[in-house]
Amino acid sequence: MLAVPSTINGDSRPIQGPSDSQKATNSIRFGDSSSNGDQRQSACYWWAVLQDLRLxxxxxxxxxxxxxxxxxxxxxxxxxxxxxxxxPIPKKRTKLIIDH
Incomplete structure (x- = not known):
């Protein structure tokens, strides 16, 4: 089993990734975070909805x-x-059918 350290250089604080605001900023700058993927997925969803409505x-x-x-x-x-x-009264009646 591989042990992964939870501290760096003896610092007792746990390793943390970037904050949510930093992730959002990176997403806007680089287009590589999960929120950008969510936007793409959302765009695909709404495109499918639009196509369904057109059909x-x-x-x-x-x-x-x-x-x-x-x-x-x-x-x-x-x-x-x-x-x-x-x-004269027609001898043969014409049948009219109306579907509702």
Missing amino acids: QHNIEKKEVSRQLNKYDELLEQLDELDFSDDS
Whole structure:
């Protein structure tokens, strides 16, 4: 087993690394601390969220477009029907289906 000393040159104080503020300063200067990695990870996360929202928006946009096309077709069917007073009652009914 390897023993690691906890003091330097007989000093009884434990070895300490840089303070948090020093780590943050180094991160800004050198871009090499864990906080910089956290920023990169956060950026990747939000980029993925943005891509997911874009995909969801495109799917919803296609669905809205599909519904609008369906309603346009229904309007065309209604235009083909003659509702004037002198028209005979149609013997064959046109079935209109509307999905909600």
